[in-house]
Amino acid sequence: MRTMLVADDDPHIRSLLRQVLTGEGYQVLEAADGLEARERLEAAPVDLAILDVMMPGLDGLELCRIIRDTYDIPIILLTARQQLSDKEQGFLQGTDDYVTKPFEPEELLFRIKALFRRYDVPSLDKIRIGRVLIDRRNYEITAGDETLLLPVKEFELLAQLAQYPGRLFSRSELIERVWGLDYEGDDRTVDVHIKRLRQRFAEHDGSFRIRTIRGIGYKLEAGNA
Template identity: 70%
Template sequence: MSKQLLIVDDDSNIRSLLKIVLVRDGYQVVEARDGLEAIKLLKEASIAMAIIDVMMPKLDGLALCEHIRQNYDIPIIMLTAREQLADKEQGYLRGTDDYMTKPFEPMELLFRIKALFRRYSRISTDKIRLNRLMIDSKNFEITLGDEVLLLPLKEFELLVQLAQYPGRLFSREELITLVWDADYTGDSRTVDVHIKRLRERFAECQQDFTIQTVRGIGYKLEVPSP
């Protein structure tokens, strides 16, 4: 069955254009005119990705993005007329994976959709491979050739969280919630400390993976092609 994408935009012309482009490429499409309608559809349908506008009535795109990130594990693309860096920062902080501004090239949107689906490929086992490294999340082990590496628990959990979604940007706040839990009362800069330790620990493994900093927002793990 083809993947079902949710388009959320109060502009019917944009929704129609997106539907034509996506259906032609083999996707199924459901449409919502605002954030509240989108939340209802998310409960009723099996949605594989959400493409959402920012400026909408009733519930705007930023609030919808935050709701999706808290309740669903699907990729999100924000498609909006806003081009300011501060607006993009807000989108990423709320949990979007990608950001496109209107007017947009339909083919570029398709490229980005496919790239996001590759990033979100589900981990079918308890093991994650990063080129030469194998992470065994069930046994809390990392192997590099014949060597077994044991990490402090939070470093290990942080690495697993990033490695499960290579290329996806996580804000510090997201990582605190996902790795330390929502009740953690410490400084979010603890994420920076643990990232620094991981980089030092795997300094000789940059051919296998790197952890990139997105200034002012957070981190993402990149896996170079072997």
């Protein structure tokens, strides 16, 4: 089930979007302002964010920039403004789409599904995190001058985290994406594999680190190497 973040200081808009999105099978997280929305993002994985531009505390444009710098998820901005200059600011901050109020819920759903199709396109074969290069086609990792051959699931777990640096993944989500829906073990398998990855890359801490978010899961943070 995909999780949607809806951030808008208008409770009627949040209620409308909650009904529309849950009716389509999405899980909805709500926030009444930008600061609450940022907390929601830090606390749980989100697959798409719908942000009102004019919010107290932290407006939608600034929140859009923060999300784009940290997460790799689709963003839709909502606004009552229709001026071209306002839309330009939204796209400059990294939004994927821009919807003006009032809007038709069906149109918003079309746009959401289109964005998911775009983001679900397979990623590049190679991912670089600092001095570590992950070659997904050949299942090889180059760390500095050293070439590493990892067990398949360790490799796929690292590649999944590295593909979305800064994004928090729950253990169950990692199980689904790396081991598959038919996996019959428990999510402690993730903990074991994360421990092994940390041991393998202990000498390359400057490139990245894998952080544990207690009670939720893990995220990879790029370093400065």
